[in-house]
Amino acid sequence: MSTSEVTLTSARYGKDKVRLFRVKREGSFHYIVEYNVTVLIEGDIDVAYTEADNGVVVATDSLKNITYYLAKVSDHILIPERFALHLGTHILSKYAHIHKAFITIEQLRWSRITVSDEEKPHPHSFIRDGDDKRIVEVVLEKEDGVEITGKVSAGISDLLVLKSTGSAFEGFIRDEYTTLVEVSDRIFSTSVDLTYTFSPLSIPLPRDPALLDFNVPKYLVFDRQGGVVGEGKGGVWDALGVAERARTATLDVFATDESASVQATLFKMAQRVIAENAGVQDVTYKLPNKHYIPVDMKYIGVDNLTPSKAEVFVPVSAPSGLISATISRK
Numbered sequence: 001m002s003t004s005e006v007t008l009t010s011a012r013y014g015k016d017k018v019r020l021f022r023v024k025r026e027g028s029f030h031y032i033v034e035y036n037v038t039v040l041i042e043g044d045i046d047v048a049y050t051e052a053d054n055g056v057v058v059a060t061d062s063l064k065n066i067t068y069y070l071a072k073v074s075d076h077i078l079i080p081e082r083f084a085l086h087l088g089t090h091i092l093s094k095y096a097h098i099h100k101a102f103i104t105i106e107q108l109r110w111s112r113i114t115v116s117d118e119e120k121p122h123p124h125s126f127i128r129d130g131d132d133k134r135i136v137e138v139v140l141e142k143e144d145g146v147e148i149t150g151k152v153s154a155g156i157s158d159l160l161v162l163k164s165t166g167s168a169f170e171g172f173i174r175d176e177y178t179t180l181v182e183v184s185d186r187i188f189s190t191s192v193d194l195t196y197t198f199s200p201l202s203i204p205l206p207r208d209p210a211l212l213d214f215n216v217p218k219y220l221v222f223d224r225q226g227g228v229v230g231e232g233k234g235g236v237w238d239a240l241g242v243a244e245r246a247r248t249a250t251l252d253v254f255a256t257d258e259s260a261s262v263q264a265t266l267f268k269m270a271q272r273v274i275a276e277n278a279g280v281q282d283v284t285y286k287l288p289n290k291h292y293i294p295v296d297m298k299y300i301g302v303d304n305l306t307p308s309k310a311e312v313f314v315p316v317s318a319p320s321g322l323i324s325a326t327i328s329r330k
């Protein structure tokens with residue numbers, strides 16, 4: 001096939017899995033973050049593909065270097081939503097022919113250790129106290145050379161939870177395909193995947209990339225951790241507050257809901273995330289239903305199937321149910 005018979009319909013490239021650890025010292029009190037960053041770009045780059053013209057290519061190695069440079073100099077490094085916005089706006093202001101930036105940050109957990117005979121969390125020692133990650137996705141598009149529109153979503157992945165009662169599944173369709181028995185009490189386990197989307201934002205294009213600023217609204221008042229106090233709470237500039245409330249809401253609802261189904265519990269979680277965060281437009285949960293099947297011991301005369309007598313289960317790794325939904329603010 002000759003090249004005249006094909007056309008390049010989309011092109012995007014960059015660096016994936018940029019591993020980055022940052023310590024920020026305030027005297028002897030340290031803050032740390034560990035991120036896996038993906039930085040991808042789009043723009044007037046077609047000739048790199050179609051003409052083998054590297055004159056338009058910002059090397060993926062350079063994108064990695066920019067990520068580390070901003071990790072060193074940015075005031076926003078401790079908050080992944082803001083760091084992603086800073087990284088993306090920096091790239092779009094630096095390279096005229098690059099029009100879009102896609103920044104994804106996976107943040108690994110590091111929580112402060114509380115030493116047993118001290119009351120306060122330790123100033124510089126941390127523990128990986130969970131496999132769940134905070135996921136941030138920022139898409140930035142340069143409009144007319146003076147403004148950038150930003151879409152920010154964030155959430156959680158791999159938050160593994162289980163409850164040993166408070167979950168039923170009854171009243172579902174019974175037909176020739178049905179073998180599942182109705183249960184008033186079962187084990188409910190899932191690995192929470194949550195994504196919430198903030199209202200779109202508009203950022204003036206930084207005229208000088210060296211200024212290293214991207215217009216955090218001046219009226220906002222931040223607490224020590226970077227959470228917003230007062231006006232702006234629950235919006236994108238309050239990303240840490242939103243993240244904390246979303247995780248707490250997810251765990252609270254999971255633990256306390258008398259679950260009629262994964263679907264019904266999912267909806268309650270999403271409702272609470274939207275109710276508690278004014279700047280969140282929609283919430284998507286993907287919840288695998290990790291089945292735990294009571295072992296049938298009838299053959300040795302032992303009842304392990306009656307829900308109140310079911311004590312030994314087989315955790316089934318596959319298949320699992322997969323329940324998802326997006327709930328939006330009206």
Ligand SMILES: O=c1[nH]c(=O)c2[nH]c(=O)[nH]c2[nH]1
Binds near residue numbers: 169260263
């Ligand atoms: O909460 C549940 N929702 C379902 O749709 C379903 N289907 C199923 O087999 N078990 C369950 N559990």
